[in-house]
Structure formats: C-alpha cells, structure tokens
Amino acid sequence: MSSPAQATELRYRDGARAAIAVAATVWFFGASFGLVARAAGMGVAAPLVLSATTFAGSAQFALASILGAGGGTVAAITAAVLLNARYAPISISVARLFHGPRLRRLAESQLIVDESWALSSRGPGRFDRRLLLGAGLMLYVAWVTGTAVGLVAGDALGNPKNLGLDGAFPALFLALLVPQLREPRAALAAVVGGAIALVLIPFTPPGVPIVAASAACLLGLRRSDP
Amino acid sequence: MSTVWLVVVVVGLATIALKATGPVLLGNRRLPEPVSRVVALLAPVLLSALVVTQTVGGDNELVLDARLAGVGAGAIAIAMRAPLPAVVVVAAVATALTRLVT
Numbered sequence: 003m004s005s006p007a008q009a010t011e012l013r014y015r016d017g018a019r020a021a022i023a024v025a026a027t028v029w030f031f032g033a034s035f036g037l038v039a040r041a042a043g044m045g046v047a048a049p050l051v052l053s054a055t056t057f058a059g060s061a062q063f064a065l066a067s068i069l070g071a072g073g074g075t076v077a078a079i080t081a082a083v084l085l086n087a088r089y090a091p092i093s094i095s096v097a098r099l100f101h102g103p104r105l106r107r108l109a110e111s112q113l114i115v116d117e118s119w120a121l122s123s124r125g126p127g128r129f130d131r132r133l134l135l136g137a138g139l140m141l142y143v144a145w146v147t148g149t150a151v152g153l154v155a156g157d158a159l160g161n162p163k164n165l166g167l168d169g170a171f172p173a174l175f176l177a178l179l180v181p182q183l184r185e186p187r188a189a190l191a192a193v194v195g196g197a198i199a200l201v202l203i204p205f206t207p208p209g210v211p212i213v214a215a216s217a218a219c220l221l222g223l224r225r226s227d228p
Numbered sequence: 229m230s231t232v233w234l235v236v237v238v239v240g241l242a243t244i245a246l247k248a249t250g251p252v253l254l255g256n257r258r259l260p261e262p263v264s265r266v267v268a269l270l271a272p273v274l275l276s277a278l279v280v281t282q283t284v285g286g287d288n289e290l291v292l293d294a295r296l297a298g299v300g301a302g303a304i305a306i307a308m309r310a311p312l313p314a315v316v317v318v319a320a321v322a323t324a325l326t327r328l329v330t
Binding site for chain 1: 255
C-alpha cells in the first residue's frame with residue numbers, strides 16, 4: 003500500500019505534530035504582538051479583544067504599528083482589512099468542510115487562519131476537517147495566551163525574528179504546497195498565482211497581492227488538461 | 229468610543245465576516261462542477277501566494293533577507309522528504325543563523 007503518490011502525501015500524524023511546532027511559533031508571535039500593541043498605546047484590553055476576534059497576525063501587527071505611529075483610524079482599518087481580505091478566498095476553498103446550522107458554521111469558521119488552513123490540506127484541492135478545527139483551536143489558544151503574556155511581560159521574551167520564526171511560516175506553506183503540484187493544472191495555477199503576487203508586491207498595499215493572485219484559480223474553468 | 233476601540237471593533241467584525249464567507253454562504257451547498265474545479269485550485273494558488281509574500285514581501289517593496297535563506301533550507305528539507313515539523317525547524321534555524329551572520 004505505498005505507491006509513490008501515497009509516499010509523498012503528507013501524513014495525518016505529520017500534520018498534527020507540525021501543528022504543535024507551529025502553535026509554539028504562533029505563541030511567540032502572539033507575545034510579540036502583545037508587546038508591540040502595548041508600546042503602541044493600545045492598552046491591555048483592546049489588544050486582547052483584537053486577538054480573540056481577529057486572530058490574524060499580519061493584520062494585527064499592521065494595525066498596531068499604524069496606531070503607534072499616530073496614523074489615522076481609517077488608515078489602520080483599511081490596512082488591516084486589506085490584509086485579511088484573503089480570508090474570503092481561503093474560507094471559500096474549505097467551505098465544503100462546514101455543515102449544520104448557520105451559527106455553527108459561523109463559529110467554526112473563526113478557527114480558519116493561514117496556518118490551520120494550510121496544515122489541513124491533504125493534497126490537491128482536498129482538506130481535512132478535523133485537522134483544520136483541531137489545529138485552529140490549538141493556534142487560537144496559543145495566539146490569545148501569547149498576546150496576554152506579551153502584554154504583561156513581553157520585554158522578557160525577546161524578538162521572535164531573532165529565532166528565525168518569520169522564516170518558518172513560508173517554509174511551512176511551501177511544504178504544504180508541494181504535494182498539490184502533482185496535477186499539471188494545479189502546478190500551472192500555483193506558478194501564475196505566485197507570479198501575480200510577486201509582481202504586485204511593490205505596487206499595491208500589503209494584502210492585495212494575495213487576493214489578486216487568487217484570480218489564477220480561474221484556470222480551473224478549462225475543462226481538462228491538454 | 230476611542231480611536232483604538234473603534235479600530236478594534238471594526239477590524240474584528242470585518243475579519244469575522246471574511247472568515248465566515250465560505251462556510252456560511254456555501255457550507256451546505258453542492259457547487260456546480262465548473263465552480264468546484266475553480267475552488268479546488270484556490271489551495272495551490274493561495275499557498276503559492278503566501279509563500280511569495282511571506283518570503284520576499286515588504287511594505288510596498290520586495291525585501292531579500294534572511295527569510296529567503298530559511299525558505300531555501302526548508303526547500304532542501306522538503307526535497308529530502310523531511311517530515312513537516314522538521315521542515316519548520318530547519319527553516320527557522322537557517323533564518324536565525326543567516327540573520328546572525330549578516
């Protein structure tokens with residue numbers, strides 16, 4: 003039972019174990035966010051509420067740094083919402099994992115975050131519901147408790163960048179991308195999407211390149227591979 | 229309401245809505261065949277875009293720094309079929325070491 007295809011497939015256990023490593027990383031970034039938010043004059047309650055409701059690192063850091071630099075309300079909101087706009091296509095990609103009453107789907111969908119979403123991918127176009135919700139819950143707890151610790155004792159923890167943790171996330175996404183590339187059309191879409199993002203980075207506000215890249219999935223309208 | 233709380237509430241509500249988009253609007257629905265082919269491609273496309281933006285993305289500029297070395301080391305680990313947690317650790321260590329010496 004070990005065809006080459008199955009051998010390269012990421013194993014469920016790998017995903018669950020990786021979630022622990024990723025949760026530790028996310029915890030550090032949560033603590034770092036708490037520290038940054040405090041320094042930006044956001045107080046204690048507001049950053050905690052933000053972590054509990056928004057649960058998305060890059061948008062929260064952008065928001066805190068804009069407020070800290072005295073940028074306006076509109077600038078902070080715009081930057082953060084643009085950065086999180088990718089969650090529309092991301093949540094659509096896993097929509098079919100969610101069943102039951104609307105309120106339950108709404109609640110469970112809040113556990114979608116880049117890392118839980120990526121960790122739950124099981125090869126081309128497929129996702130695992132248990133991995134998504136399990137990893138999401140673990141990462142949520144890590145993010146919120148990390149924020150809380152960072153708010154009161156962030157100075158003691160140091161900068162997660164010194165530990166290279168900002169290089170760990172893109173490598174994680176790459177590892178989960180590779181098994182998706184077996185199908186030629188998926189590989190082509192990934193290349194086109196990556197190219198769109200790369201080209202747009204210098205010209206658009208952060209967040210826009212990812213949303214624009216999702217246009218590459220329209221390649222799926224072609225009936226089949228040549 | 230203070231500026232901070234206004235921002236927190238608006239961004240929080242907007243993000244909750246964005247994350248709910250797929251599950252709430254499409255959760256119980258069977259998608260037509262062409263649409264589901266498009267949705268299936270969202271995973272590789274978005275993963276690829278995340279790799280690119282998190283490796284070389286800056287504030288309105290491309291930034292080549294230690295992250296690139298980390299992802300490169302991670303790619304080697306992936307090619308050697310290292311398990312996922314090992315890939316994450318290798319990438320972090322390579323990023324940290326590169327940052328230390330540059």
